[in-house]
Amino acid sequence: MTIDATPATPAAPSLDHALATGAAAQPGARLRKRLIRGLFFMAMLCLAIALLLGALERGRFGVQLIYSFSIGLCCWLVTDAARVVICWVVDTQRIRRGDPAAAVGFDLHVRGMLPLVALGILVGPSAGMTIADAITGYRSPAIWQLGTTTARVTLTITVIASLLTMFVLTMLERLSRARADAEAAMRAAAENQLKLLESQLEPHMLFNTLANLRVLIGIDPPRAQAMLDQLIGFLRATLNASRSGAHPLAAEFDRISDYLSLMAIRMGPRLQFALDLPAALRDQPVPPLLLQPLVENCIKHGLEPQLAGGRIDVAARRAGLMLELTVQDNGAGLGRAGSPGSTRFGLEQVRGRLKALFGDAAALTLEPSAGGGTLARIVLPMKAAA
Amino acid sequence: MTSPMTSTATALIAEDEPLLAAGLQADLAAHWPGLQIVAKVGDGASAVEHALALQPDICFFDIRMPGMSGLEAAQALAEDWPESSPFPLIVFVTAYEQFALQAFEAQAVDYIVKPVDSARVQACVQRLQRRLADRAAGPAGLQLARLSQLGTDSTVKLLI
Numbered sequence: 164m165t166i167d168a169t170p171a172t173p174a175a176p177s178l179d180h181a182l183a184t185g186a187a188a189q190p191g192a193r194l195r196k197r198l199i200r201g202l203f204f205m206a207m208l209c210l211a212i213a214l215l216l217g218a219l220e221r222g223r224f225g226v227q228l229i230y231s232f233s234i235g236l237c238c239w240l241v242t243d244a245a246r247v248v249i250c251w252v253v254d255t256q257r258i259r260r261g262d263p264a265a266a267v268g269f270d271l272h273v274r275g276m277l278p279l280v281a282l283g284i285l286v287g288p289s290a291g292m293t294i295a296d297a298i299t300g301y302r303s304p305a306i307w308q309l310g311t312t313t314a315r316v317t318l319t320i321t322v323i324a325s326l327l328t329m330f331v332l333t334m335l336e337r338l339s340r341a342r343a344d345a346e347a348a349m350r351a352a353a354e355n356q357l358k359l360l361e362s363q364l365e366p367h368m369l370f371n372t373l374a375n376l377r378v379l380i381g382i383d384p385p386r387a388q389a390m391l392d393q394l395i396g397f398l399r400a401t402l403n404a405s406r407s408g409a410h411p412l413a414a415e416f417d418r419i420s421d422y423l424s425l426m427a428i429r430m431g432p433r434l435q436f437a438l439d440l441p442a443a444l445r446d447q448p449v450p451p452l453l454l455q456p457l458v459e460n461c462i463k464h465g466l467e468p469q470l471a472g473g474r475i476d477v478a479a480r481r482a483g484l485m486l487e488l489t490v491q492d493n494g495a496g497l498g499r500a501g502s503p504g505s506t507r508f509g510l511e512q513v514r515g516r517l518k519a520l521f522g523d524a525a526a527l528t529l530e531p532s533a534g535g536g537t538l539a540r541i542v543l544p545m546k547a548a549a
Numbered sequence: 550m551t552s553p554m555t556s557t558a559t560a561l562i563a564e565d566e567p568l569l570a571a572g573l574q575a576d577l578a579a580h581w582p583g584l585q586i587v588a589k590v591g592d593g594a595s596a597v598e599h600a601l602a603l604q605p606d607i608c609f610f611d612i613r614m615p616g617m618s619g620l621e622a623a624q625a626l627a628e629d630w631p632e633s634s635p636f637p638l639i640v641f642v643t644a645y646e647q648f649a650l651q652a653f654e655a656q657a658v659d660y661i662v663k664p665v666d667s668a669r670v671q672a673c674v675q676r677l678q679r680r681l682a683d684r685a686a687g688p689a690g691l692q693l694a695r696l697s698q699l700g701t702d703s704t705v706k707l708l709i
Contacts, residue, residue, distance in 0.1 A: 370644045371566070374664035378572030431567040470592055470615050 190254035209235035234291030242283035404451030433472025456509035465494025560607040563596035593617025
C-alpha cells in the first residue's frame with residue numbers, strides 16, 4: 164500500500180457551491196428588487212406622460228395623473244410584474260428540486276415577453292380606465308371602439324409606453340447580469356489562484372522540512388541556516404509565483420533548486436540532482452509553478468519507492484521555435500501500476516494550465532527514460548523576453 | 550523497583566529520513582538514558598527483519614517509508630512474531646495525522662506527530678516506561694496497580 168495525500172477533488176458545479184459563492188439567484192431578494200425597479204420606472208413614466216398630457220391639454224393635471232397611473236399600474240401588473248413573478252416561481256421550484264440551473268436566475272426572453280406585453284396592451288387601458296373612472300367619477304368612452312381621439316391617443320401612448328418599459332427594463336437587467344458575471348469570474352480567478360498555491364505548498368512537505376530543520380539546528384547550525392535560507396527562498400518564490408502570470412525561467416529553476424535541496428537534506432544520499440539552464444534561456448518568461456508537480460512526481464513515484472533512491476535531472480533547451488523543459492529520473496519507471504490517481508492529478512493540472520494559456524501549441528508528455536525511470540517533457544512556445 | 554530514569558530497555562527506530570532518525574535518537578537519549586537503540590533502519594522490510602532478529606522491547610516506526618509502510622510493517626511483525634516473547638510496544642512517528650485510527654487498531658502505544666517536540670517525547674517515554682513496568686510486574690501485579698488507580702479515580706467514585 165502506497166500512502167499518498169488524497170488529492171483535492173475538483174469542485175463539481177453544484178447548487179450548494181453556487182449558493183455559497185453568491186452566484187445563485189436568491190429568488191426572494193431578486194423578486195423584490197425587480198418589482199421595486201419596475202414599479203419605480205412605471206411610476207416615472209406615468210408621471211412623465213401625465214405631465215405631457217397636462218401640458219398639452221393645459222390643465223387637469225391631477226386627473227391625467229390618476230388615469231396615467233391606473234393604466235400604467237394595470238399594464239405593469241400584467242406584463243413586468245407577471246414576468247418577474249413567473250421567474251421567481253421557476254427559481255424557487257428549481258432550488259427546491261436541487262437543480263443546479265437555479266444558480267443562474269431564470270428569465271423570460273423577448274419571445275416569452277411578447278405575449279405578456281400584448282396582454283398588457285389589451286387589458287391595461289380598459290382596466291386602468293375603469294379604476295380611474297371609479298376614482299374620479301368620470302365615465303370614459305369604451306377604449307376599444309377607437310371612436311374618440313382620447314381612446315386612440317390613450318391606446319397609442321399605452322403601446323409606446325409598454326414597449327419602452329420592456330426595452331429599458333430588459334437592458335437594465337442585462338447590464339446587472341453582465342456585472343454579476345464579471346464579479347463571478349473575478350472570484351473564480353481568485354479561488355483558482357488559491358488552489359494553485361495550496362497544491363504547491365503541501366502541509367506535510369512543510370512539516371517534514373521543518374522537522375529536519377529542527378534537528379539540524381541542534382547538530383549543525385551553519386547547515387541549518389543554509390537550509391533555512393533555502394526554505395525562505397522556496398516560500399517566497401511560491402507566493403510570488405502564485406500571484407503573477409509569468410516569471411523568468413531562471414526564477415523557476417532557482418525555486419526548483421531550493422526545493423530539491425530541501426528534499427535532498429531530508430532524503431540524504433537517496434536523492435541526487437542536477438539542473439541545466441543555458442544562459443541564453445534565463446530570461447524566458449514562463450507560466451509559474453510548472454515544474455514542481457513534475458519534480459514531485461519523480462520523487463514520489465520514481466525515487467521514494469526505491470530503497471537506493473536515485474537521481475533527478477532538470478533541463479531546459481531550445482528546440483526550434485519551442486522551449487523544451489525536461490524532468491528526468493532514473494527511478495522506478497512508468498511500468499509500475501502504482502497510484503495513478505495522484506500522478507494524473509498533478510499532471511492534469513499542468514496540462515490544464517498549458518492548454519488554457521497556449522491551446523494546442525504546448526504539450527506535456529511522459530515517456531520512459533533511457534536509463535530506466537521516467538522523462539517528463541513540457542514543450543511550449545518561446546516568447547520574446549519581457 | 551528501578552526508577553523510571555534508570556530503567557533499561559531496547560528499541561528499534563525505523564525512519565527513512567536520516568536526520569529525523571538521529572533527532573529521535575537524541576531526544577530519546579535526553580529523556581531516557583537507559584534506553585538502548587539496537588537498530589536504525591530506513592524502510593519497512595528491514596524494520597520487520599531486524600525486529601524479528603533483535604527482539605527489541607519498543608519499536609519506533611515512521612509511517613511513510615520506501616516499499617513497505619510503517620503500518621504494514623507493524624502488521625507483518627504481529628503476524629510473524631513468536632508466541633514465546635512479548636510483542637514490542639509500537640510507537641508511530643509521522644507528519645500525517647490521518648493514520649491515527651489505523652495506528653490505534655494496530656494497538657500502537659503512542660502516535661507522535663512531526664515535527665516532534667521535546668515535551669511530547671517525554672510524555673511518550675513515561676507512557677512506555679509505565680507499560681514496561683506493568684508488564685514486568687506480571688498479571689497479578691497489574692491487577693493490584695489497576696485497582697489502586699481506580700480508588701483514586703474521582704470519576705469512578707461518582708459512579709460507585
